[in-house]
Amino acid sequence: MTTAVRVRGLRKEYPGHVAVAGLDLDIHHGEVFALLGPNGAGKTTTVEILEGHRQRTSGEAAVLGEDPGKAGRAWRARLGIVLQTATDAAELTVTETVHHFAKYYPNPRDAEEVIDLVGLTEKAGARVKSLSGGQRRRVDVALGIIGRPELLFLDEPTTGFDPEARRQFWGLIEGLAEDGTTIVLTSHYLDEVEALADRLVVIANGSVVAQGSPETLGGRGQAEAIVRWSDETGEHEERTAYPTKLVTQVSGGTRELAGLTVTRPSLEDIYLDLIGEKS
Numbered sequence: 001m002t003t004a005v006r007v008r009g010l011r012k013e014y015p016g017h018v019a020v021a022g023l024d025l026d027i028h029h030g031e032v033f034a035l036l037g038p039n040g041a042g043k044t045t046t047v048e049i050l051e052g053h054r055q056r057t058s059g060e061a062a063v064l065g066e067d068p069g070k071a072g073r074a075w076r077a078r079l080g081i082v083l084q085t086a087t088d089a090a091e092l093t094v095t096e097t098v099h100h101f102a103k104y105y106p107n108p109r110d111a112e113e114v115i116d117l118v119g120l121t122e123k124a125g126a127r128v129k130s131l132s133g134g135q136r137r138r139v140d141v142a143l144g145i146i147g148r149p150e151l152l153f154l155d156e157p158t159t160g161f162d163p164e165a166r167r168q169f170w171g172l173i174e175g176l177a178e179d180g181t182t183i184v185l186t187s188h189y190l191d192e193v194e195a196l197a198d199r200l201v202v203i204a205n206g207s208v209v210a211q212g213s214p215e216t217l218g219g220r221g222q223a224e225a226i227v228r229w230s231d232e233t234g235e236h237e238e239r240t241a242y243p244t245k246l247v248t249q250v251s252g253g254t255r256e257l258a259g260l261t262v263t264r265p266s267l268e269d270i271y272l273d274l275i276g277e278k279s
């Protein structure tokens, strides 16, 4: 597997403050990679350096084989970017806006198809400034993918989306990933990261705290299950690596156990543990 993004010792200092403190990252072609971390962790700074929007203080970065601090227009046309701050509300309609941005790219997608993909067909003729916050965010996503990017950066893309729009957006991202687009996602929604990401990294105070897949991050894959049930003697809770065996023993294989639940730590539990250790 080849590397779409390679970062070594990335550092960004502002006067009196280190925002990114020596980060290493490898993001492979065709994967959905998520950056997680609390507010101010350094995610947006990192992503903006990789997009070529911000200069790093030191360290190495290669994005689609080029240094983002020096790369030109041809390289930029291979990227799709959905920034954290939404597009300014314009007088143009949705269709006009998407057609307008399509002209910046050598091989754009069909504008109407993109409007449909982001679920804005019914609003295609509406002025962007008349749209709701979540609908404007969908315009941002449309503009991020209109250029048929090889690498798509999504910085908190679903903020303001209703649950149905988020699900629809997840389907869109899955489709892009299946078509081979590499996707770098920052999100505060752990269910979103779990649904979409092949791998993720947790950043706190500008450093990597943990990385892995959503299933294995921070030892999640090996974590013990918590089995809870109740009987005539009261409520019970036990931790075990072998929940099936425990349930079989306690129930004698046949007795119905009241209130039986078997849970393992969620990605959110693991994430909060990791962040707790750091702060």
Ligand SMILES: Nc1ncnc2c1ncn2[C@@H]1O[C@H](COP(=O)(O)OP(=O)(O)OP(=O)(O)O)[C@@H](O)[C@H]1O
Residues within 6 Å of the ligand: 014, 015, 017, 018, 019, 037, 038, 039, 040, 041, 042, 043, 044, 045, 046
């Ligand atoms: N232009 C700037 N000048 C000075 N400090 C900055 C600047 N931009 C960001 N910072 C600081 O750098 C740190 C990292 O910010 P960054 O926006 O990268 O965090 P983040 O992880 O994206 O947070 P969030 O989840 O809130 O978006 C913060 O402490 C922030 O205040």
